[in-house]
Amino acid sequence: MTNLFCGRRSAAWLIMSALAAAVPAAYAADAYPCQVLRIVSPYPAGGTTDILARLIGPGLSKGLGVPVIVDNKAGASSNIGTESVVRSQADGCTALLGNNTGIVINRNLYKLKYEPTRDLTAVGLVASTPLLLYVNAEFPAKSVAELVDLLKKSPGKYSYASGGSGSPQHLLGEMIKIQKSVFMVHIPYRGQGPAQQDVLGGTVPIAFETITALTPQLKSPRIRVLATTSAKRDPKLPEVPTMNESGFTDFAFENWYGLFVPSKTPAPVVERLSQELQKVLRSPEVTAKLAELGSRDVSGTPAQAAKFIAKELPQWEAVVKRSGATVD
CATH class of the missing domain: 3.40.190.10 (Periplasmic binding protein-like II)
Structure with missing residues (x-):
């Protein structure tokens, strides 16, 4: 009787141990470490950044299992909202829907208290238009x-x-x-x-x-x-000429947008957020909406986004110099 009881207790202990081991694994795979994900749009409502943040929000909420809110923090050509994310906790609970202005252009015009490409980590690109x-x-x-x-x-x-x-x-x-x-x-x-x-x-x-x-x-x-400003005429507007066709030279530019988190955010959190972002961008409804809005597909991994941004840095620095632009 004792041996039977001990055997049953041992079997029960093994089952409980297996379940206990499985819980952390499931938690790591499924649970996002935030009660809410806040996406900062560093511009007022109505612009492209705000439109894209609200487009990806519902899909991220579904994939991560937490509410997603869009927080418009406008001012100083996106610097106020961008810096607020840089200074936020690096826990994956605050992200930036940033663009080429805040990430690669402003560093050539403003005396920033942060370096966007150092203090922010790219989760992935969202759109280019x-x-x-x-x-x-x-x-x-x-x-x-x-x-x-x-x-x-x-x-x-x-x-x-x-x-x-x-x-x-x-x-x-x-x-x-x-x-x-x-x-x-x-x-x-x-x-x-x-x-x-x-x-x-x-x-x-x-x-x-x-x-x-x-x-x-x-x-x-x-x-x-x-x-x-596209290199070729847009299929949606075939009657509209390009700037280069209209008498300008080297006048082909696009605005790009991406999701960013503070640079010290744990790599597993960045990866999880990246995977969910890519799922959202591949979903039929979001793909169709981006096409309707004239965006081309630029989705990819954090590493691919970082490589893309590294190429953009010297290009926009040259545009700032060529234009002679200054901060008003």
């Missing part, structure tokens, strides 16, 4: 050539909007001024959403905007698209 040069429908120019003629005839009479000093939208406006020896006044806003609204309303007549953020307005009678 060309920009459109567009004007308010009441503006007299019907083409880029007519726009340049107006700027030459009336230096300083016209202005262009951007989401902030140092943004690609700002730099591309400066590139027009440099390449064509014209002058227009730069009006920086606290994000592309407010800038777009003022162009739609006619307060400022000219701007660049990503095709992603401008998609809802492409059929609007309030704007006119003059050109795209």
Whole structure:
């Protein structure tokens, strides 16, 4: 009887030990170490960054098993929101939906208290999209050539909007001024959403905007698209010429966006977040939405994102120098 009891107790102990060993493994594989994932969008609502953050949020929430909230922290051309993530706990509970402005451009224009490429770790890229040069429908120019003629005839009479000093939208406006020896006044806003609204309303007549953020307005009678910054004409807008076709040189640029966490975030957490991000970006609904918004597929691993960003650093540094842009 004693041997039978001991045998049963030993078997029960083995089963319990096996279950106990399995629990941490399951926890490591399935449970995300946060009650909430906060994605900081360093711009106001309505711009491309905000749109993308809210697009990937539901899928990440489902995959991670925690609520995902988008926190708009605008200001200083995305520096305020970016720095808030740099200074946050490196636990995977706070992420940044950043773009080329905050990650590779601002370091050439501002005296930052942090180094984005050192103090942030790329989880993965989310999207890459060309920009459109567009004007308010009441503006007299019907083409880029007519726009340049107006700027030459009336230096300083016209202005262009951007989401902030140092943004690609700002730099591309400066590139027009440099390449064509014209002058227009730069009006920086606290994000592309407010800038777009003022162009739609006619307060400022000219701007660049990503095709992603401008998609809802492409059929609007309030704007006119003059050109795209893509290397080739966009399939969605086959009638719109590229900037290079419109008399400019080396004028092919895209805005890219990625998910980042503080650099000391544990590698397993980064990897888990990366895997879930890639699942979201491969999902049919998100893939279709990104295509609708004019984005090309740039999804990949953290290592692939880091390699991509390393190539972007010297390219945008050269654009800043060529444009002669300064912080307003």
